[in-house]
Amino acid sequence: MELELRHLKTVRTIAEAGSLTRAATALGLAQPALSAQLRRIERALGGELFERGRHGVRATALGELVLERARIVLPAVSELQQEAVRFARARADRESERLRLGGTHGPLLGALVDLLAAAPDAQVTTHASWSERELATLLAEGRLDFAVTGACGTAPPPDVEHLIWQEFAVDPVFVMLPDGHPLAAAPEVELAKLADEEWACVPGDGCFADCFTVACARAGFTPGRMYETDVASCTHLVQVGRAVGLCRATFPTTPGVTTRPLAGTPLLWRHLLGWHPATQRAETAANVLTHARSAHADAAARSESYADWLAASGRPDGVLPRRPGREPDGGLP
Template identity: 70%
Template sequence: MTAPEGQLDQTIAARRYGPQARDMDLELRHLKTIRAIADAGSLTRAATALGLAQPALSAQLKRIERALGGPLFDRGRDGVRATALGDLVLERARVVLPAVSELQEEAVRFARTRREPRPGFRLGATHGPLLGGLVDRLMASAPGAPVTTHTSWSERELAASAAEGRLDYALIGACGESPPPEPGRLAWAEVARDPVLVMLADRHPLASRPEIDLAELAAEAWTDVPGDGCFGDCFAAACVRAGFTPASVYETDTASCVHLVQVGRAVGLCRATFPATPGLVTRPLAGTPLVWRHLLGWHPAARAAVHAPTVTAHARAAHADAVTRSAGALDPLGHNAVAGVN
């Protein structure tokens, strides 16, 4: 006599997910995996987000399901959907993961406070002249205080490091009015707001112009430094509004950008703090289609937060100095190329 179909399914599930199949302990990384699958809505997208091959993620999910005693997701052609058990686990994960993250941040801040009796400054920044100016001013104003630096192309990495207590301050940039990363965990102050300038070889046909319309550069190749903000999208949108799509954009380090412009292979995008460089001129774009905001972020509960007003003031002074020394402060033709800088 055979069992009814529903009873048979329950029997198979019991054998597959029963107590004897629980061969591992649940860890935080498993909860993060479950949450990533639910957020992505499919194993394929979740595997991409986690940097895993899909078969590896599928195998990991099966082990997690065995440990928890049942399937967490129903799989279909349209993706995955959480089961009742999956909903329960996800509800707990949404409480546990932020709590553990907050505990880790507090522990790191507490441990470093006890290890560092002297006030110090751990600074992180994207590449540019402001970091050096800020370091100089902090060392001059607080002799003996340790100052360490870290640079990265990733604004998100720097913000996360400040939020997690590995940095005291993150000096980054944001395009236009886009919000900075970690808005709920960090406090942010605007250091300055610059127009984005175009960088040309000094022999370029438009180099003698005091101002250049973006549409006049439609046939050019472009070069810019990398980043994980929205600047690339904002630049592409500005070009579309000007009536063209960039033929090519070389994303590379600052030295390579400068070289490509100097030899006439591309035109570049830069901020008002870009230092004066032989063979180059910078010019404002008509109508200021792109704006760059320099931002300073810190964790409001960190020990270093008490110095935030002072560090912000030093960063603003470093910006003013950098603009004065920049390529666009006063070019050889006597044009003011950074009009409109706040």
């Protein structure tokens, strides 16, 4: 694992909070997810950064070294971002007729492009990435106008200090099964009954993998091998019975694949639209947000299993309630 700025921010937050519990709350993460992330950071840096005790955590000598460097690096990067925003604002004024849209893998990006491109004289370009943080960087640098991405549970989206992120839908996470799977005919699937399966999912740079592992632990098992790959490969692995997949409830109907809700809805996925307030007019953002909601509603209506789940849940309008205290981001097809 290569060290990233977000890792330095995590280390700084832990040091300032004085305990993993308080740091997890500040970062919007579950404590097990933060502990797992800290272990990965410590492995990358070659040693422990904090000593754990009854009264919290205290930085080791290595931790003090990392914190000293972080106090220099993080403000410098923040200043660079501010300069990039000023540049992006000027560039946006020159390119106001073109709409540059980014998104993670999934059906919503294409649906949103279709709606926006239908406007007279519309010029829409796209950039797809599995990395939510890359999309946030492109927004901050002025290289994208809007980004469609998501976050797991209550996890915060990237770069909230500089960007606006508006939630436009919340979906349960479904499981993808081959049509011949013994559980494919069930109205919903208990996670524990998939304990012996291998898994497939698109990659992401948030905490979805950690939260999935926590959900499996609560169901009484440790998940088997996870294949992180593109949407088409995930679908193929499910079709041939090599793995079961994790997907958003809006995943489109696909030959050979059955999608089913997980009993108890152990994982939620929040759809987000992001932009930089210095480079976008309020009326433009409102228009794109309206189209994003329409794109999600259309995708939900085309998914038979999702429509059935919404009807059974008493939410035919597709609106899911916010559930505080859910684990936290990552990627889903």
